[in-house]
Amino acid sequence: MTVNQISIFLENKYGTLSEILMLLAEANIRIIAATVADTSEYGILRIIVNDPQRAYALLKEHNVSANLSDVLAIVTHSEAAGFARTLQAFTKAGLTIEYMYCFSAGEKSILIIRTNNREAAREVIRRQNMDYLCENDLLKFN
Amino acid sequence: MNQEYWQEELETMKRPDLERLQTERLKATVQQALKSPFYQEVFKQNGLTADDIQTLDDLRKIPFTTKDDLRAHYPFGLVAIPLRECVRIHSSSGTTGNPTVVLHSAKDLDQWANQVARCMYMVGLRDTDVFQNTSGYGMFTGGLGFQYGAERLGALTVPAAAGNTKRQIKFICDFGTTCLHIIPSYATRLAEVMYEEGIDPHRDTKLHTVCIGAEPHSEEQRKRIEKLLGVKAYNCFGMSEMNGPGVAFECKEQNGLHIWEDYVIPEIIDPVTLEPVPDGEVGELVLTTINREAMPLLRYRTRDLTCFLPGDCPCGRTHRRLARFKGRSDDMIILKGVNIFPTQVEKILMHFKELGSNYLITIETVGYNDEMMIEVELSDLFTDDFSTLQRLEKEVTRQLKDELLLTPRVKLVAKGSLPAPEGGKAVRVKDLRKIC
Numbered sequence: 001m002t003v004n005q006i007s008i009f010l011e012n013k014y015g016t017l018s019e020i021l022m023l024l025a026e027a028n029i030r031i032i033a034a035t036v037a038d039t040s041e042y043g044i045l046r047i048i049v050n051d052p053q054r055a056y057a058l059l060k061e062h063n064v065s066a067n068l069s070d071v072l073a074i075v076t077h078s079e080a081a082g083f084a085r086t087l088q089a090f091t092k093a094g095l096t097i098e099y100m101y102c103f104s105a106g107e108k109s110i111l112i113i114r115t116n117n118r119e120a121a122r123e124v125i126r127r128q129n130m131d132y133l134c135e136n137d138l139l140k141f142n
Numbered sequence: 143m144n145q146e147y148w149q150e151e152l153e154t155m156k157r158p159d160l161e162r163l164q165t166e167r168l169k170a171t172v173q174q175a176l177k178s179p180f181y182q183e184v185f186k187q188n189g190l191t192a193d194d195i196q197t198l199d200d201l202r203k204i205p206f207t208t209k210d211d212l213r214a215h216y217p218f219g220l221v222a223i224p225l226r227e228c229v230r231i232h233s234s235s236g237t238t239g240n241p242t243v244v245l246h247s248a249k250d251l252d253q254w255a256n257q258v259a260r261c262m263y264m265v266g267l268r269d270t271d272v273f274q275n276t277s278g279y280g281m282f283t284g285g286l287g288f289q290y291g292a293e294r295l296g297a298l299t300v301p302a303a304a305g306n307t308k309r310q311i312k313f314i315c316d317f318g319t320t321c322l323h324i325i326p327s328y329a330t331r332l333a334e335v336m337y338e339e340g341i342d343p344h345r346d347t348k349l350h351t352v353c354i355g356a357e358p359h360s361e362e363q364r365k366r367i368e369k370l371l372g373v374k375a376y377n378c379f380g381m382s383e384m385n386g387p388g389v390a391f392e393c394k395e396q397n398g399l400h401i402w403e404d405y406v407i408p409e410i411i412d413p414v415t416l417e418p419v420p421d422g423e424v425g426e427l428v429l430t431t432i433n434r435e436a437m438p439l440l441r442y443r444t445r446d447l448t449c450f451l452p453g454d455c456p457c458g459r460t461h462r463r464l465a466r467f468k469g470r471s472d473d474m475i476i477l478k479g480v481n482i483f484p485t486q487v488e489k490i491l492m493h494f495k496e497l498g499s500n501y502l503i504t505i506e507t508v509g510y511n512d513e514m515m516i517e518v519e520l521s522d523l524f525t526d527d528f529s530t531l532q533r534l535e536k537e538v539t540r541q542l543k544d545e546l547l548l549t550p551r552v553k554l555v556a557k558g559s560l561p562a563p564e565g566g567k568a569v570r571v572k573d574l575r576k577i578c
């Protein structure tokens with residue numbers, strides 16, 4: 001139901017992002033999805049990779065401020081309608097979406113979601129019988 | 143036998159006896175100083191002779207000596223013995239103009255080693271200890287000063303010198319180092335690297351004591367060093383003009399630094415009016431050497447800000463205690479009429495476990511306003527959430543505002559993005575103000 005996501009603290013400085021991406025690329029880590037959220041002072045780069053443990057260890061080793069966490073990864077089929085239905089299900093359950101981003105894998109769209117209540121969100125997914133990805137599914141992206 | 147004191151008679155001397163000793167040594171020092179061209183001139187210009195200085199109060203008749211005086215009479219203008227009787231020269235790290243130099247006779251070096259040994263003994267070090275000195279050697283006094291002191295004490299001494307953190311750690315582990323002399327910002331850095339390398343200082347080393355000095359730091363930083371390294375950390379104070387380390391040192395009470403009054407006469411003055419401040423008030427420390435022959439200094443303005451702590455110390459030593467140093471009178475930032483010391487900022491930042499120990503204060507002119515920006519490293523990214531970061535920023539700002547009485551701009555930066563101290567002093571303040 002969840003996959004590992006790595007969040008990286010980025011200073012709004014020229015070249016910071018590309019340095020980090022290079023680091024991962026050189027270690028042959030595949031970035032499956034990435035999104036950057038920022039304020040005027042700093043940003044957070046959130047990435048889903050094929051080997052999160054190795055990527056996280058590598059970042060630590062290079063003294064990068066990073067955080068490893070779990071996020072929900074829900075599979076939807078037709079983008080707009082699928083997204084809407086999924087979000088609606090969470091909202092109806094009284095959950096707030098803290099952030100979301102998506103990527104596509106073949107026919108499917110994968111929606112990455114962080115809500116304000118992890119357990120309640122899991123419950124919604126189970127009840128609504130939503131399709132989702134697990135950590136192991138990421139290995140298929142190799 | 144487990145004695146408390148290195149020199150019990152001198153360290154616990156009754157005040158009246160100590161003052162008699164000071165008076166005697168002061169008179170001898172004035173006689174000695176008058177053998178130098180500089181003090182001959184100073185006394186002549188002020189209509190003073192050695193006979194005018196009979197009591198401790200008479201000291202105030204003598205004008206202050208400043209760093210500029212030392213620079214202007216570089217290199218030998220204050221030397222009071224023939225050069226062939228001098229055996230060593232040390233200098234400060236001056237960045238502009240002449241450095242300040244101090245010359246020593248063999249007797250001066252002997253006294254200095256004894257003084258440092260006295261300090262180290264006071265914090266519980268014995269000849270069974272292994273002492274690793276991470277100070278720079280060479281002209282800088284923290285190297286040889288501690289070296290000779292530790293040898294006098296009889297400790298096994300490791301002159302590791304500054305830098306090369308991995309090598310420092312190897313020595314600590316291999317030689318069973320029990321005590322370090324280290325600057326505070328480097329102590330936290332060293333601990334971080336140890337943990338990164340999988341070494342737990344509590345479990346894998348024999349460290350029990352560190353002597354920290356050379357840069358102002360807060361009580362919080364001391365606590366952090368003690369916790370990280372599993373040691374007792376003691377503040378030490380010294381300056382090359384006063385030989386170097388060994389001028390004042392904390393005892394096991396960790397409450398103020400005993401200034402050795404058989405060695406120097408301390409005064410605390412208002413740096414603006416130059417008048418003595420009432421006891422307990424912060425001012426600039428002024429020191430007169432009374433146990434040095436090659437280059438006596440009379441009423442030397444140290445630029446260091448501190449105050450005397452009232453009352454007797456439970457350790458039984460009668461030499462007065464100085465409060466933790468508040469910074470230097472020339473490091474003090476004056477912003478919008480408020481006096482600010484980097485140690486105040488540091489004290490607040492240390493409260494937050496989310497923050498690292500590295501920070502940088504920048505003062506800059508924005509429009510017509512001078513503003514303070516404080517960049518501080520995150521210890522790690524502890525959250526994936528902006529609002530948590532913003533709440534942290536806000537809370538840091540609020541606490542800084544309460545402490546500094548003005549609102550700084552706080553900027554969180556990535557770990558390792560500020561220049562890391564490695565042996566040298568950390569740069570804490572950048573003043574980019576346009577002086578119109």
Ligand SMILES: [Zn+2]
Nearest residue numbers: 393455457459
């Ligand atoms: Zn004491």
